Amino acid sequence: MEPSVGATMMLMGSILALPFLTFFTAVRIWPSLIIRAYNWWMRLKLGLTIRYSYSGGYCFCYFTRGTPGGTTPSLLLLHGFSASKDMWLPFVKYLPVDQHVLCVDMPGHEGTSRTGSDDYSIRGQVARIHQFVQSVGLDKRPFHLVGTSMGGNVAGVYAATYQPYLSGVTLMCPSGLVYPTETEFIVRLREMEKNPGDYSISLIPSTDQELEDMLRLCCYKPLKLPRQVLRGLLDNRMRHNHFYKELFMELVEEKSRHSLQEALHLITSPLQVIWGKQDKVLDASGASALKAGVPHSQLFLLDDCGHTIALERPRTAAQLVMDFLSAQKVCNKNVEEKNSGDYK
Numbered sequence: 001m002e003p004s005v006g007a008t009m010m011l012m013g014s015i016l017a018l019p020f021l022t023f024f025t026a027v028r029i030w031p032s033l034i035i036r037a038y039n040w041w042m043r044l045k046l047g048l049t050i051r052y053s054y055s056g057g058y059c060f061c062y063f064t065r066g067t068p069g070g071t072t073p074s075l076l077l078l079h080g081f082s083a084s085k086d087m088w089l090p091f092v093k094y095l096p097v098d099q100h101v102l103c104v105d106m107p108g109h110e111g112t113s114r115t116g117s118d119d120y121s122i123r124g125q126v127a128r129i130h131q132f133v134q135s136v137g138l139d140k141r142p143f144h145l146v147g148t149s150m151g152g153n154v155a156g157v158y159a160a161t162y163q164p165y166l167s168g169v170t171l172m173c174p175s176g177l178v179y180p181t182e183t184e185f186i187v188r189l190r191e192m193e194k195n196p197g198d199y200s201i202s203l204i205p206s207t208d209q210e211l212e213d214m215l216r217l218c219c220y221k222p223l224k225l226p227r228q229v230l231r232g233l234l235d236n237r238m239r240h241n242h243f244y245k246e247l248f249m250e251l252v253e254e255k256s257r258h259s260l261q262e263a264l265h266l267i268t269s270p271l272q273v274i275w276g277k278q279d280k281v282l283d284a285s286g287a288s289a290l291k292a293g294v295p296h297s298q299l300f301l302l303d304d305c306g307h308t309i310a311l312e313r314p315r316t317a318a319q320l321v322m323d324f325l326s327a328q329k330v331c332n333k334n335v336e337e338k339n340s341g342d343y344k
Helices: 005-029 032-046 085-092 122-135 151-159 186-196 206-217 228-238 241-251 259-266 286-293 314-330
Strands: 047-053 058-065 076-077 101-104 144-149 164-172 271-274 298-302
Touching: 032 085, 047 122, 058 085, 058 144, 076 085, 076 151, 085 151, 085 314, 122 151, 122 259, 144 151, 151 259, 164 259, 164 314, 206 228, 206 259, 206 298, 228 241, 241 259, 259 286, 271 286, 271 314, 286 298
Parallel strands: 076 101, 076 144, 144 164, 164 271, 271 298
Antiparallel strands: 047 058, 058 101
């Protein structure tokens, strides 16, 4: 006896619904799948390709788009502490589609090799980033380096160490400076040094509440994210918390704490500084310290913006970087003509 049309339709509907049911069930059990699926979709939408580069037994994971040799220099983007290359997705969205761009996982993060403390100091990370530059052939032509927070610290020290390889550098709210005004976050770090056995690090959350507190610290306006997305973010981070703590303690050591400040006098490349006025992690007064150390730098302070510029103001940040690259292409002296500005 042949099945009825209705029964056949119900069977087909059940078969088609099965993958969706499986996915949503998995999301409830493993909420991190939401974040991974979103990042995969955004990379696909933006035409980004995940690649791996192996050099001397070390593995670098990065994504890239475009080809070198265009009218503007290649862009290499360095993310901040406990983030990954995917933090740049909102920023890359507003770059020209023909702009050659690479975003690499910093040492120990996500898909890049995790070794030991020697690689986690700022100088150690600078050495690894130069190893990456050479392994993917970025050293064949001057490129533009962009770094945020910890990545900004690394980018600045890289500029002081490997100037001939760069056409210019952009630092977004970098660490590693002596800040004229200290945030509550920095004050707590000082207290932590006095009582190293009794502390919690606000950038390394272990609970839903701690994650929400971290997002409020890093962003000017609180992010209104669904509970399951927050759980996914936390789930993605928790398995790396031991590494994050090891890295954090290395970064606050004396040899890394003011590494950018100590290297400012060696930076000769065209320098752009972008800072959120409402940064509660690293106070925007650090911009004046950069300006004093590198007088030829170009400074932009962003209104209604906190520490996570690439997330909060990606369109503005991307436009500022591309304008800076265009100015260098037309005439290098144009970089110095406008040395300050506020953006709404």
